[in-house]
Amino acid sequence: MYLTGHARLAGVIGWPVAHSRSPRLHGAWLERYGIDGAYLPLAVRPADFAACARALVRMGFAGANVTIPHKEAAFAVCDRITDGAQRAGAVNTLMFRDGVIVGDNTDGTGFIANLRAHGVDPAAGPALLLGAGGAARAIGVALSEAGATVTVCNRSAERAMALAEVIGCRWLDWVARDTALADHALVVNTTSLGMKGQPPLDLSLRQASAGLVVADIVYVPLQTALLAAAQVRGLRTVEGLGMLLHQAVPGFSAWFGVTPTVDDDLYRIVAADLMA
Structure with a gap:
């Protein structure tokens, strides 16, 4: 027009x-x-x-x-x-x-809306947040306000502790990220790892609980290596493009x-x- x-x-x-x-x-x-x-x-x-x-x-x-x-x-x-x-x-x-x-x-409300559009209740269980940047803060606060128990896990322990204090939650060392999946209902990659031109996210899903939902805020590519690995294991996934649309x-x-x-x-x- x-x-x-x-x-x-x-x-x-x-x-x-x-x-x-x-x-x-x-x-x-x-x-x-x-x-x-x-x-x-x-x-x-x-x-x-x-x-x-x-x-x-x-x-x-x-x-x-x-x-x-x-x-x-x-x-x-x-x-x-x-x-x-x-x-x-x-x-x-x-x-x-x-x-x-x-x-x-x-960002946080867009992420929550995208979860719900995929039929995922953000308060269904504990959420493991990978990353401690601006997107992680917005999403972590939104998850906490939606009723989820949040755990922050980041490559820098200092940044993880700082974000956990803001959200009012606990944090984990980066080396504990794989084993922590057994105790969480949702894992969210808020880092740029897995984005086109960036290194992949090093996360093993072998110990993931059967009901784990795997979410990635990266949308280039649409299906990241993390989401592809989750689908191979029969886990529910939530891609990042929906968050872009809802936010x-x-x-x-x-x-x-x-x-x-x-x-x-x-x-x-x-x-x-x-x-x-």
């Missing part, structure tokens, strides 16, 4: 940003709902982030997503922070309201005034873009 002078504008800010699938995702929703608006990839150097964010407000943008490496800078530039972003300690969604920048974090819902709703639906058609559109 054609844009008019009333078009609402949003985008994703990153450096680089060409890899982001968010423009394809939001573009599909804009087309589906016939919205007079656009969602743009915005390549912004780290040194320019704060000035560009403020410029977008003055240019009339409705808001923006924030991706690597700007999430800490986004937290700092906000005039107001939602409770969810405060708990997660990071911002991935900006909303511009009457000249004010409001920061939110939708985008609150921002789109705030910017364009329509709460979009995550469904099989949307999944196929974005998955096809990834495969291409």
Whole structure:
């Protein structure tokens, strides 16, 4: 559809940003709902982030997503922070309201929504969280708030302890990750291990409980080596693309005034873009 002078504008800010699938995702929703608006990839150097964010407000943008490496800078530039972003300690969604920048974090809620879309109850049993970065914090807090007992396991014990203190849970040494699977109902890879161009995640599933659900937030490739190994063992899996789709819902709703639906058609559109 054609844009008019009333078009609402949003985008994703990153450096680089060409890899982001968010423009394809939001573009599909804009087309589906016939919205007079656009969602743009915005390549912004780290040194320019704060000035560009403020410029977008003055240019009339409705808001923006924030991706690597700007999430800490986004937290700092906000005039107001939602409770969810405060708990997660990071911002991935900006909303511009009457000249004010409001920061939110939708990673945790997106992850929980993706679990439930796969028929997985996040509170069904203990969850083992692999990693201690920003995504791990958001997901760990969301799992804890959903009723799960969380255990953090990270290659750096110091970072694992720090995150466990934030969540209010226990932590394990990285060497204990394989044996710990026997005592958990869910394991979540929040690291970049297994992503295209990165080393694989070294995790043996031989001691996994029969009912273990294996989740991976990596979505390039769509089926990581971890998920493939889990399927060979007959374990339930939850891929990372669904989290990307679900975490985008609150921002789109705030910017364009329509709460979009995550469904099989949307999944196929974005998955096809990834495969291409």
